[in-house]
Amino acid sequence: MTDATLALPSRTPPVRQTSTMVFLASLAVFAVIVTILAQQGVISTSFVKTLGKTLCLCLAAVAMDVVWGYTGILSLGHMAFFGLGGYAIGMWLMYARTEALVAPGLAAQPIPPTPSELQDAIGSQIFGVVGSSDFPLIWMFADSLFLQMAMVVLVPGVLALVFGWLAFRSRVTGVYLSILTQAMTLALALYLFQNDSGLRGNNGLSGLQNIPGFEDAPQSAISLAFFWASAVALALGYLLFAWVVSGKMGSVLRAVRDDEARVRFLGYHVESFKLFAFVLTAVVTGIAGALYYPQAGIINPAEIAPIASIYLAVWVAIGGRGRLYGAAIGAAFVSLLSSWFTGGGAPDIDLGVYTVRWTDWWLVLLGLSFVAVTLFAPKGIGGLVDLLTEKRRPERQGDYGPDKGAKRSEEGVE
Amino acid sequence: MSIRTALLSTALATMAVPALAQDADCPIKVGILHSLSGTMAISETTLKDVMLMLIEQQNEAGGLLGCEIEAVVVDPASDWPLFAEKARELLTVNEVDVIFGSWTSVSRKSVLPVLEELNGLMFYPVQYEGEESSKNVFYTGAAPNQQAIPAVDYFMEELGVEKFALLGTDYVYPRTTNQILEQYLKDQGIPEEDIFVNYTPFGHSDWSTIVSDVIELGSDGSLVGVISTINGDANVGFYKELAAQDVSADDIPVVAFSVGEEELSGLDTSNLVGHLAAWNYFQSADTPENEEFIAAWHEFIGNEDRVTNDPMEAHYIGFNMWVNAVEEAGTTDVDAVREAMWGQEHPNLTGGTAVMNPNHHLSKPVLIGEIQDDGQFDIISETEEVPGDAWTDFLPDSAVLTSDWAELDCGMYNTETETCVQQTSNY
Amino acid sequence: MHRILIAILAVLTLIPVAGRAQDLQTILQLHTEEVENPGRRSVGVVIEDLIAARLPAVPVFLTHWQDREIVLNAEDGQFYALVDEDGDTATIRNLDTGDESEVAGDSLTEVRPNGGVRREIAAALVRFQLSDENPAxxxxxxxxxxxRPDADQIAPLTASIEDEQDAAIRADKDRLLNILTARYGETTEARVEAIERLGGSITSDARAALSQILEAEDRVSAEAPDGNIAQVYTPGDQISRTEAYGRLVDAELAPAPVSGGAIRDALIANIDGGMVLDIPVELLDTxxxxxxxxxxLAQAGRVPPFVTQDRIDAALDSHSFYAVYEEEDAAVTDAARATLRSVETQVSLNQTADLALDAISLASIYFLAAIGLAITFGVMGVINMAHGEFIMMGAYTGYVVQQIVPDYTWSLIIALPLAFVVAGAAGIAMERLIxxxxxxxxxxxxxxxFGVSIALQQLAKNIFGxxxxxxxxxxxxxxxxxxxELxxxxxxxIAIFVLAGLFLALLLFxxxxxxxxxxxxxxxxxxxxAASMGIDPDRINMATFGLGSGIAGxxxxxxxxxxxxxSEMxxxxxxxxxxxxVVGGVGNVWGTLAGxxxxxxxxxxxxxxxxxxxxxxxxxxxxFIIIFIQFRPRGIVALKGRAAGA
Structure with missing residues (x-):
């Protein structure tokens, strides 16, 4: 499949690509149907939230696909950016909500509070649960929605820029890079786990579903609003990435994936292209996180543990790398299936001597099916689309011959 | 019992209306929100089972308000955001009248906003760090003054411990508890340099340096005691390292707040004999109620080796109090039941009577037990009933706060300014 | 062993003391409650009474009490020593007469003094045990x-040294006596001499004695420093000026600075009709x-004025800040200080050595865990995310073997090769299949x-919980x-270190x-x-993978x-x-060791x-590792030449 997408001669505007149009249209239809069903009361608020969260995960998966499926960088740290986006918006949500709670009490005092008194009161509310009361420096901008929204973009972007610049500059590639990204997200998770990190340690930021200024709005309305925001973000993100991977830029990215050294010899500055893809996807993943966590209600460091990023890669692989809709389908399919199985939805299988309870065996199934997909269906679910459209290209690669090892370099292990 | 899923419920559920429970619609539904998979499953599955047992017993005894009680079990899978999601599902889709659930503090904090938004009612059965009193939660586990403070008193009074090592896993319960204890110890005249605090990650295994540090603390001949809020698996390595460094319970006594019968049942206890634990309940408590409870538990679970522990007693007290409160109120309506809950009394399994205070915490006796080689505890100290304190007296910010839902209708009342800081909780 | 001990004690204290008609049980009955449920602070009375009685049975009783071998017989309400417990019946001994009898086990209540009480008993037993025949x-x-060093112990300790036969114990007694003399000696000369002898001793009790002699207390006073001065603090130098002023405030020698809270309270107290003096309350929000x-308000004399910087400076200038030793004898403290300083270097050297040992042991654990990975990664260039699960598999193999073979030594001997086989077989299977x-x-x-890894992890959870x-x-x-001591x-x-060394040697071989x-x-x-030279890469890959996974086991x-x-280990x-x-460098055993x-x-x-x-x-x-890899992306020991490109 490596050269399957290489030969796109010139840019087709993304809106005119069939797959993009089909995807966006289905997304729109889906969003409208969900809205109608929710208004009718057929689906519950908590399921609307689940669907909204799934859309955010799809957006993260699409970004992951660009950086892995198209550029060949298997980042095992993208959920760190997702989490950072969530933390950035979560800080404002907590601050503003607590301010709204505390301010009336202080205003009722005999004399009006000074700004520092107000801040102290908010601080002791937010950090009281973790045994502190002072605002750490990183909460400097927490009172401003605008600045924190900027942080949603800036923090993952800057982290990706610094990390990527260091890593790509010293030509860390292939599995080394994967391990390094994993180390990055582990370090970040461990750091945030500390109470002293200033982001409430293991407790994380909670109560994020209460949106300041909309205290009186019912959660059913808020959940729909976030669902729509997620859908729009997914649509925009999809368009953006479709545009990025369709033109000359896309060709170079795919070429980097297929043979980095050759692209370098052709005169391209490979590092810049990789860095661009890495930072752009990190920013989009951050935005997805910022939309996800107000729906989830709580963010804590476990969310950015290395396992989360690996799951992201799993979704993309199952959905089908190298095609954007594949990643989105994979994320939606696996995460919904996962919650169905772990939620006890799947009926237990009674084998007589042993009852297979899916809450226990789902992970075994997932792990093994993942192995199967990698071995037998490297195109993932997206490959089914090829079968349907009968667009399968002739097999050009064949067997590698007796010396299988010699082809190792092809995926970027120099 | 029906376990509904997110997917299935879409087809079945009706519009999410905030569940202001109506007068006893039969059957009365009890939601059970304990993780049945993931890291917390080992502890929480037992609590689900004990709830099913209690509900079965109540149904055999004629149900409640003439209704059958139906248990609605969901699995939040040790995933904190999922706790909020499942709680919302329980309250809006299943329309349960009460929830028994949660174990970790972070899962409770995840559920809190949903409970307060939808005016649900939850019983939380685990010892925790305090500093909270929600209108919608009854805390049947121990607050720090019902577990940590008496244990430290025992260390100072009875064992003559002069220096303290506060070792904990790095999360909110050990952090807050240790902060309270540190202040308490300083108030008791222990100088700051005689208190060693250390936090380790979950599942930590390399304890050699930390244990050496603790031993070094006692190098001037004073007796060192370890107050352990180490959670879960990490305890194994910790006690093994103590044994490896030839430290016995006589040299350096350890009192643990998170090691109970359930945790010991999977361990080789030879390294732990003589060390202490502080709880409100031990299986070894010698009372007829306890004997009956253990027998019923063994019969229900079909295994004579299964142990009972403190959070199980908490659910036992909590559920029975709730049943009595519902009968008193004549309805399952959350506000009526809450009012009926204040002042509810129920016998403890360890003797004496537990009382639900208006701050939504119980009055319970504090027990200190010594670990024996059969994995049980020898109860060596038992106090009178201690009323749970939502806001600790040993931190300056909290000392001025009090909680009283009956008189003041406030969970966070500042006694200095005489104002209610806020009605909702800070989560 | 206890029987021997009891017999010895009985012989030792056989000579009855005239004028004491009481027997042990009578004394115990006087304090039934206190013997049954002793408390650390209250047990002293019982012990004093017992010792004052000078009965031969007292040390025997105390030893049993300390070892938790005393029982209360509900039938006659008397205390006995528990000799043997066999099912429902138990053998108990009357400590006064030495008679043994059998009673029903459930009529006995064990007396379980807690750790604090047992320490008190141990202290009381010292006088009986210093010349005991049993070295233990x-x-x-x-x-x-x-x-618990105490001045009273000098006399009995000195007396017991002369007859001490065991050289090691005698040395210990001398050392302890020296420490006691350093702290409680009668003359300055004796103490200084004892302190000087402590030089070079890094044992904790010696250091504790020295630091206790050197305990000092911070003081503030308007006069010149006085007493055995440990240190004089100059504000702004040894201590900050703020802290110095804080000490003055604490000693009530100066007024406290007006805090933000005090200002607020004072303003609230002076609100009159929405105004403070003539300032509207609404304006007071900065x-x-x-x-x-x-x-x-201060000018109006209604509140105490701000403490100005001049006042603070004046207060600091007019007071002296210093620390005074609790020990009044300057010669003793000087000697202690000099000795402690000489010991400190040694102590920190030893502590570093201890830390180094810890580091080596941690390194050997990491080495053992990683070496299997290094082989497969280095030879085959594949990343095996399930490597950790092979480690887990080995550990569970050990657990299962221990369930079957109860002898820990044998089970370990069986478990090690078995773990190699199990994990190795799993590794080969994975290599062949995937x-x-x-x-x-x-x-x-x-x-x-990774898929295999999550499946195996969950499988282990399902099987072992x-x-x-x-x-x-x-x-x-x-x-x-x-x-x-340090x-x-x-x-x-050490065993893990040896194991790691063995595998290093084996692999190199x-x-x-x-x-x-x-x-x-x-x-x-x-x-x-290699393939064209007739080496079958398939076979090599399989063998390597088996070896690497086996070592993980x-x-x-x-x-x-x-x-x-x-399951998550x-x-x-x-x-x-x-x-x-990665840090060590791929494909090299030495690299892994370095990493x-x-x-x-x-x-x-x-x-x-x-x-x-x-x-x-x-x-x-x-x-640090992330940054390290930036500079040495190929690790510490990097392959050179063509091999590096493989």
Whole structure:
């Protein structure tokens, strides 16, 4: 499949690509149907939230696909950016909500509070649960929605820029890079786990579903609003990435994936292209996180543990790398299936001597099916689309011959 | 019992209306929100089972308000955001009248906003760090003054411990508890340099340096005691390292707040004999109620080796109090039941009577037990009933706060300014 | 053993003391409640009475009491020593008469003094035990003295030294006497001499004695310093001016500075009709406004004025800040200070050595965990995410073996090779079934093996449960090797170190001296060329994978011996192992050793800088590694030449 997408001669505007149009249209239809069903009361608020969260995960998966499926960088740290986006918006949500709670009490005092008194009161509310009361420096901008929204973009972007610049500059590639990204997200998770990190340690930021200024709005309305925001973000993100991977830029990215050294010899500055893809996807993943966590209600460091990023890669692989809709389908399919199985939805299988309870065996199934997909269906679910459209290209690669090892370099292990 | 899923419920559920429970619609539904998979499953599955047992017993005894009680079990899978999601599902889709659930503090904090938004009612059965009193939660586990403070008193009074090592896993319960204890110890005249605090990650295994540090603390001949809020698996390595460094319970006594019968049942206890634990309940408590409870538990679970522990007693007290409160109120309506809950009394399994205070915490006796080689505890100290304190007296910010839902209708009342800081909780 | 002890004690104290008609039981009955449920603070009365009675049975009773062998017989309400318990009946002994009798077990209540009470009893027993025939008892007495040195102990200790036969115990007695003399000696000369003899001794009780002599108290006074001065503080130099002023305030020698809260309270107290003086309350919402308003109040004389900087300076100038030794004798404190200083260097050297031992042991654990990975990664270029699960598999193998073979030594001997076989077989199976098909797609290998990893982890949970399982080390591995009081290492860690060394040697031997090793190296360096020379890469890959996974299994047993066996234990080591391999350099045993040493030393080093936060140490270590890889992307020991491109 490596050269399957290489030969796109010139840019087709993304809106005119069939797959993009089909995807966006289905997304729109889906969003409208969900809205109608929710208004009718057929689906519950908590399921609307689940669907909204799934859309955010799809957006993260699409970004992951660009950086892995198209550029060949298997980042095992993208959920760190997702989490950072969530933390950035979560800080404002907590601050503003607590301010709204505390301010009336202080205003009722005999004399009006000074700004520092107000801040102290908010601080002791937010950090009281973790045994502190002072605002750490990183909460400097927490009172401003605008600045924190900027942080949603800036923090993952800057982290990706610094990390990527260091890593790509010293030509860390292939599995080394994967391990390094994993180390990055582990370090970040461990750091945030500390109470002293200033982001409430293991407790994380909670109560994020209460949106300041909309205290009186019912959660059913808020959940729909976030669902729509997620859908729009997914649509925009999809368009953006479709545009990025369709033109000359896309060709170079795919070429980097297929043979980095050759692209370098052709005169391209490979590092810049990789860095661009890495930072752009990190920013989009951050935005997805910022939309996800107000729906989830709580963010804590476990969310950015290395396992989360690996799951992201799993979704993309199952959905089908190298095609954007594949990643989105994979994320939606696996995460919904996962919650169905772990939620006890799947009926237990009674084998007589042993009852297979899916809450226990789902992970075994997932792990093994993942192995199967990698071995037998490297195109993932997206490959089914090829079968349907009968667009399968002739097999050009064949067997590698007796010396299988010699082809190792092809995926970027120099 | 029906376990509904997110997917299935879409087809079945009706519009999410905030569940202001109506007068006893039969059957009365009890939601059970304990993780049945993931890291917390080992502890929480037992609590689900004990709830099913209690509900079965109540149904055999004629149900409640003439209704059958139906248990609605969901699995939040040790995933904190999922706790909020499942709680919302329980309250809006299943329309349960009460929830028994949660174990970790972070899962409770995840559920809190949903409970307060939808005016649900939850019983939380685990010892925790305090500093909270929600209108919608009854805390049947121990607050720090019902577990940590008496244990430290025992260390100072009875064992003559002069220096303290506060070792904990790095999360909110050990952090807050240790902060309270540190202040308490300083108030008791222990100088700051005689208190060693250390936090380790979950599942930590390399304890050699930390244990050496603790031993070094006692190098001037004073007796060192370890107050352990180490959670879960990490305890194994910790006690093994103590044994490896030839430290016995006589040299350096350890009192643990998170090691109970359930945790010991999977361990080789030879390294732990003589060390202490502080709880409100031990299986070894010698009372007829306890004997009956253990027998019923063994019969229900079909295994004579299964142990009972403190959070199980908490659910036992909590559920029975709730049943009595519902009968008193004549309805399952959350506000009526809450009012009926204040002042509810129920016998403890360890003797004496537990009382639900208006701050939504119980009055319970504090027990200190010594670990024996059969994995049980020898109860060596038992106090009178201690009323749970939502806001600790040993931190300056909290000392001025009090909680009283009956008189003041406030969970966070500042006694200095005489104002209610806020009605909702800070989560 | 206790019987012997009791017999000896009985003989020793056989001579009855005239004028005491009481027997032991009578005294005990006077204090029934206190004997049955003794408290640390209240038990003293009982012990005093017992000792004053000078009965031969007293030390016997005290020893039994301390060992928790006293029972209360409900039938006659008397206390007995429990000799033997067999099912429902128990043999008890009357301590006054020595008669033994059998009673029903359920009529007995065990008397269980807690640790604090037992320490009190031990202290009381010292006088009986210092000249005891049993060396263990003499040691126990010395321990009790060391734990709680007291001026009263000098006389009995001195008396017991002369008759001491055991050289080691005699040396200990001399040492203890010296410490006691240093602290409580009668003359300055004797104390100074004793203190000087403590030089070079890094034992904790010696250092404790010195630091107790040097205990000092901070003082503030308007006069010149007075007493045995330890240190004089100059504000702004040894202590900050703020802190110095704080001490003045604490000593009530100066007014406290007006805090923000005090300003607020004063303003609230002076609100009159929505105004403070003539300032509307609404305006008081900044600190500057409030200070101004407070100043106005102060000028009106209604509140105490601000403490100005001039006043603070004046107060600081007119007072002296210093620390005074509690010990009044300057000669003694001078000697103690000099001795302590000389000891301190030695202590810190020893502490570093101890830390180094810890670091080495951690490094050998990392080495064991990572070496299998290094082989497969280096030879085949594949990332095996399931490596951690092979470690876990080995540990569970050890657990299962221990369930079947109860003898810990034998089970360990069986478990080690078995773990190798089990994990190795699993590794070969995985290689044959999965990895073989993915050699040309290393990134996908990573993901496929990750799939195996989560499946295996969940499988282990389903089989063994989520709770940690015990893997107990045999007795000869428990305990620790004590080099001196500060440097010690547990035997289990030594064993792991030896194991790591063995595998290092074994691997080096296989790789450098055997046909297999030659072929492995050939495939590592150039698989194409190796294949054309008649080496079957398939066979080599399989063998390497089996070897690497097998070693992981053995590492699992080793880790399980000192830490917990859980289904997640592999996941805890996998990232660390990868980093060890990557930092060390791929495809080289020495590289892995270097990587493991670097990470082990680094982690312990960072930990020692901030002992209260282990998590931070891990975070900073990973950060360091990320940065390290920027500069040496191929690790410490990088392959050179063509092989590097493979």
């Amino acid at each position: 008892n003499r040691r126990a007495a010395l321990d009790a003295i060391a734990r 600190d500057a406004q409030r200070r101004a308003a407070y100043d106005r 990895i073989r098909h993915l050699y040309h797609r290393p990134l996908e290998t990573l993901l496929a093996t 989520t709770q940690a399982r015990p893997l107990t080390s045999p007795d000869w591995l428990s305990g620790q090797m004590v080099i001196n 440097v010690s290492i547990s035997y289990i860690r 296989i790789l450098k001296r055997t046909r297999l090793g030659l072929e492995v190296r050939a495939v590592t360096q150039n698989p194409g060329m 053995i590492a699992g047993v080793a880790i399980g011996l000192y830490a917990q066996v859980t 592999g996941a805890n080591y996998i990232v660390q192992s990868f980093m060890t391999v 493991a040493s670097l990470i082990g030393v680094l982690q312990k080093g960072i930990e020692s800088l901030n002992p209260s936060n282990t998590l931070a140490a891990q975070t900073y270590m990973i950060l």
